[in-house]
Amino acid sequence: AIDPNFERTREQVDEEDGVAVWGPVEPPEKLGIHGTHVAVDFDICLADGACLEDCPVDVFEWVDTPGHPESEIKAHPTYEDQCIDCMLCVDVCPVDAIDVDPS
Numbered sequence: 001a002i003d004p005n006f007e008r009t010r011e012q013v014d015e016e017d018g019v020a021v022w023g024p025v026e027p028p029e030k031l032g033i034h035g036t037h038v039a040v041d042f043d044i045c046l047a048d049g050a051c052l053e054d055c056p057v058d059v060f061e062w063v064d065t066p067g068h069p070e071s072e073i074k075a076h077p078t079y080e081d082q083c084i085d086c087m088l089c090v091d092v093c094p095v096d097a098i099d100v101d102p103s
């Protein structure tokens, strides 16, 4: 499961579409955690898709991650600033790859 303390245990190494990336990142096998308010551990995500289907405000979109051992697409929290903290994505993710910090 995603480490809910990632903001303390990891360092922000990048930003993609305004969304923070928390390392370590060594593509294509290691992609880190993407997002802060809505955080997705790309190294756990297996592209189940329940978060994309269930999020009422469409926070997520697919991004291509060719060569990653778990899946070659990932749910990127591109619109994490729209999140209404319903926690559905956290509940439906089969591998607990998502952490949402209600603000």
Ligand code: SF4
Pocket (backbone or CB within 6 Å): 038, 054, 055, 056, 057, 058, 059, 082, 083, 084, 085, 086, 087, 088, 089, 090, 100
């Ligand atoms: Fe979307 Fe709810 Fe998850 Fe926020 S907590 S990203 S609104 S499903």
